[in-house]
Amino acid sequence: MQSKFPSRLLPYLLLSPSIVIVIVFLIIPSLQSLYLSFFRVSPFGDRLIYVAIDNFTNLLTPDYLNSFIVTVVFTGAVVVVGLVVCLALALAANQKVAGIGLYRTGLIWPYALSPAVAGTIWALVFDPSTGAFSYFISLASGAMPNWRTNGPFAVVVITLAATWKMVGYNVIFFLAGLQTIPRELIEAAEIDGAGPLKRFWNITFPLLSPMTLFLLIMNTLYGFFQVFGLIDVMTEGGPARATEVLVYKLYYDGFISLKTGYASAQSIVLFAFVAGLTLLQFRFAKRWVFYQ
Amino acid sequence: MNRKRYFHFFIHLILIVSFVIIAFPVFYAFIVSTQTFQDVFVYPPKFTPGNDTIQNYVAAWETVKMGRLLFNSTLISVAVAVGKIVLSLMAAFAFTYFGDFKGKGLFFVIILITHMLPLPIRIVPTFELMRSFNWVDTYYALTVPFFASATGVLLFRQLFLTVPASLCDAARVDGITPMGFLMRILIPLSRTNVSALFLIEFLYMWNQYLWPLVVTNRDEMRVVQIGLKMLLAGQAQAADWNIIMAGTIIAMLPPLIILFVMQSSLVKGFSMQEEK
Numbered sequence: 001m002q003s004k005f006p007s008r009l010l011p012y013l014l015l016s017p018s019i020v021i022v023i024v025f026l027i028i029p030s031l032q033s034l035y036l037s038f039f040r041v042s043p044f045g046d047r048l049i050y051v052a053i054d055n056f057t058n059l060l061t062p063d064y065l066n067s068f069i070v071t072v073v074f075t076g077a078v079v080v081v082g083l084v085v086c087l088a089l090a091l092a093a094n095q096k097v098a099g100i101g102l103y104r105t106g107l108i109w110p111y112a113l114s115p116a117v118a119g120t121i122w123a124l125v126f127d128p129s130t131g132a133f134s135y136f137i138s139l140a141s142g143a144m145p146n147w148r149t150n151g152p153f154a155v156v157v158i159t160l161a162a163t164w165k166m167v168g169y170n171v172i173f174f175l176a177g178l179q180t181i182p183r184e185l186i187e188a189a190e191i192d193g194a195g196p197l198k199r200f201w202n203i204t205f206p207l208l209s210p211m212t213l214f215l216l217i218m219n220t221l222y223g224f225f226q227v228f229g230l231i232d233v234m235t236e237g238g239p240a241r242a243t244e245v246l247v248y249k250l251y252y253d254g255f256i257s258l259k260t261g262y263a264s265a266q267s268i269v270l271f272a273f274v275a276g277l278t279l280l281q282f283r284f285a286k287r288w289v290f291y292q
Numbered sequence: 293m294n295r296k297r298y299f300h301f302f303i304h305l306i307l308i309v310s311f312v313i314i315a316f317p318v319f320y321a322f323i324v325s326t327q328t329f330q331d332v333f334v335y336p337p338k339f340t341p342g343n344d345t346i347q348n349y350v351a352a353w354e355t356v357k358m359g360r361l362l363f364n365s366t367l368i369s370v371a372v373a374v375g376k377i378v379l380s381l382m383a384a385f386a387f388t389y390f391g392d393f394k395g396k397g398l399f400f401v402i403i404l405i406t407h408m409l410p411l412p413i414r415i416v417p418t419f420e421l422m423r424s425f426n427w428v429d430t431y432y433a434l435t436v437p438f439f440a441s442a443t444g445v446l447l448f449r450q451l452f453l454t455v456p457a458s459l460c461d462a463a464r465v466d467g468i469t470p471m472g473f474l475m476r477i478l479i480p481l482s483r484t485n486v487s488a489l490f491l492i493e494f495l496y497m498w499n500q501y502l503w504p505l506v507v508t509n510r511d512e513m514r515v516v517q518i519g520l521k522m523l524l525a526g527q528a529q530a531a532d533w534n535i536i537m538a539g540t541i542i543a544m545l546p547p548l549i550i551l552f553v554m555q556s557s558l559v560k561g562f563s564m565q566e567e568k
Contacts, residue, residue, distance in 0.1 A: 002453065003460045004391040005470040011393050014386035018379045018440045022402050025418060025437035026409045032417035092306045105555065106311040112547040114499030116517040120524065120540045121321045124533050132320050132337050167314055172558070225410045229501030233521055247412050247502070254416045255506060263416050271413045278408050 030271070036264035045258070055265035064266075066241055067249040070155065074245060075223030077159045082166050082219055083212065089167070090174030091200075104175065111168025115226060119233030122161035147235075151242025154235055158243050161234065162227050170215055177211030178204070210284075217281055224273065246270060318544075325349070325537035332533045344534060351532075352539035356519040357511060365498055365516040366546065368434045373493035375435065377486055380444025385474050387445070388452040389460070406442045411503055422507050433507040434515070438497065444489055451485055452478060487557035491550060498547050516543045 037055050039048040058064070093104050110118075125133040128146040138144040147154040181204060189199050205212075228247050231237060237244035237252065244252075246266065254263030320339070324332060327342030352358060383403060387396065411418070418437060427433040455478065463473055479486070504515045514522070523539045524531065551558075 002388050002455070003457050003464070005389050005464075005473075007390065007470055008393065010470055011386035011390040011396075014382040015399050018383045018445070019399055019402055021379070021436070021440040022406055025421070026406055026414065026440070027402070029414035029417035029421060030409050032420075033414050036417065089307075089310055092303050092310070095300075095303045097300050097303050097307075103307040103311070105552070106307070107314065108555070109548060109551060110314060112495055112551040113544055114501070114517055114547070116499075116501050116520050117540055117544045120520050120536055121317045123524075124324060124537060125317050125320055127531070127533065130333055130335065130337055130533070132316075132339070135335075135337050164314065164317070221410070225412055229499075229517055232501070232505070233524060250412055250415070251502065251506075255419075260416055267413045267415070270410075271408070274408050274410065274413065 030267075033264045033267040033271075036261055037268050038261070040261040041258070048261075051261065055261045056268075058262060059265060059269065063241065063244075064249065067244050067246050070241075070243060071224060071245045074155060074159055074162070074227075074243075075220055077155075078162050078166070078223045079216060079219045081159070082163045082170055083215060085163075086167055086170035086215075087174055087208075087212070090171050090178055091204075093171065093175060094178045104171075107171045108168040110165055111172060113165050113168075114229060115162070115165060116229035116233050118161045118165035119230040122157060122164070123234050126157050147239075149239050151239055154239060154242050158227070158230060158234055162223065162230055165230070166219060166222060170219070173211055173215055173218075174208070177208045181207045213281075213284055217277055220277060221274070224270070321537045321540055324533050325541050327534050329532060329534060342534075348534045348538040349542070351535045352523060352542060355535065356514075356522045356539065358516075358519060358539065358542055360512055361514055361516045361519040362542070362546070364431075364434075364513065368431060368515065369494045369497040371431070371435045372438045372497040373490045375439040376441040376444050376493050377489055379439055380441045380489075381448055381474070381479060381482070381486075383445045384448030384452055385470075385478065387449050389470065389473070403440065403445050404442050406440055415502070415506065419506055427507070429508050429510050429513045431513075434504060434513075437503075441493070443492070447485055447489060448482060451482055455481060484557055487554055491554040491558055494550060495547050519543065 036048075038050060038052060040051045040055070041047075042049055089107055093100065093107055097103075125131045126147055128134055128144060128148060134144055145153045147157045185203055185207075186199055189203055194202065224245075225247055227245065228251065231243055231245060231248050235243045237248045247270075250263050250266045250270070253259045253266065323339060323341055325348055326345040327338065327348075328344045331338050331342045331344075387400060422428050422433045425432070427436075459477065460473065463477060468476070499517065500515070501517045504518055505521075508514055508518070520536070520539055520543055523536045
């Protein structure tokens with residue numbers, strides 16, 4: 001318990017900038033999203049027409065369901081592949097071998113890359129006619145797949161790009177988690193004759209589970225919300241909507257098609273999703289600090 | 293002992309191979325950024341540097357006014373990182389050193405709620421708000437809505453709670469004011485966490501894409517990330533990959549340099565948290 005300064009006014013002054021910003025730029029616009037989701041803008045854009053839950057029932061159209069499925073498949077792949085690979089990398093980078101500091105730097109630098117940078121680079125390496133990876137694939141399989149025309153392959157390529165960009169972040173946090181596991185515990189198990197696999201499953205993995213859950217949630221949020229730049233740079237949702245994730249569709253409907261009410265209904269669905277994830281987070285982990 | 297040698301060899305091998313795989317796309321992007329347009333379109337692809345390095349970087353720089361974009365990105369990233377740090381230091385101080393003032397719990401919830409309201413949930417009304425403020429195409433729109441930080445408040449609050457109470461008591465015996473205590477004692481104590489947070493928030497802002505795309509129209513107000521899209525725009529089949537990659541390398545250098553320079557603060561900032 002910290003000692004208290006007697007000032008009555010000062011805490012309010014100190015908090016006011018943060019509170020004002022949250023209310024003005026986050027809470028009020030979110031409530032407006034909720035309000036707008038029950039309206040549609042008139043053809044001339046000058047007034048709002050109440051449409052009850054039409055915007056929500058319109059979410060049951062094939063286009064939106066397609067976006068939903070694409071997002072779930074893409075995010076699921078990013079989370080599973082990312083966490084499995086990065087846990088393995090972090091385990092290797094947690095060993096005491098010569099030059100480990102250099103190796104760690106060699107694994108975490110993708111953290112600094114943006115989704116858009118990841119997008120241009122992976123668009124290059126998978127360029128259908130000249131890209132290095134396209135070339136390697138054609139050497140191995142004899143065929144040159146083209147993600148600009150092949151929808152499922154486009155999903156694979158954006159998944160690889162998005163997972164690659166998250167390697168640094170995931171390794172940093174897995175390493176931080178691994179370093180909190182007492183070495184004595186693992187050495188004791190080793191003396192008792194537990195093999196490496198057994199030590200991993202019975203000690204490391206359970207003790208690491210809070211960090212794994214944290215990363216699971218952060219990677220899910222990343223897949224849902226932070227890949228817009230990557231998609232916009234690489235595919236613009238194509239080919240034929242194969243990579244049109246929810247956020248891309250929301251942007252398209254809200255800012256290109258100018259269907260404000262419909263886009264707002266999509267915002268509310270995303271909010272329900274975030275609220276669910278947040279509850280999960282509070283339910284299972286009491287003592288985390290969150291990082292973007 | 294021999295087993296240990298094999299094990300270490302195996303770990304080195306895994307780490308080196310992983311590094312090569314992870315770094316390859318960037319390495320290849322760099323190679324392409326040095327090649328001529330003809331080099332890019334040979335088959336099989338060339339993995340050796342070309343002779344057009346300077347031309348490509350100059351072309352990328354001039355096509356999208358890269359100097360201006362870099363300036364904009366740097367300005368908003370520094371402003372947002374500093375703004376978030378200052379506001380969250382103030383808020384965390386209010387939450388830890390003033391007892392149970394009225395509304396404390398509510399204010400805490402309001403700040404935590406930012407985690408539940410990512411931009412896509414409120415993007416259309418927030419954009420309308422920018423329009424009504426006449427903030428479209430201004431630095432205000434690119435910075436002010438980002439200033440609140442639940443991450444920062446939680447981080448500093450946690451840190452302040454571990455500061456020994458005797459420190460504050462002693463300072464108060466010496467007649468220190470609340471703001472004096474914050475400025476002269478708490479902030480210097482938080483140095484490592486301040487730099488860790490600066491790094492995280494700088495990278496976060498530098499890499500923003502959707503919001504800058506929505507609230508800026510004029511080329512002078514665009515940021516580096518959108519510049520990449522502008523380089524790609526209009527490229528149908530035969531893209532000028534050499535020029536696009538030069539732009540990509542330019543766009544990724546500032547955050548990479550900052551990460552390398554400040555990497556140790558990140559590690560220390562975390563481990564401090566974890567241990568105590």
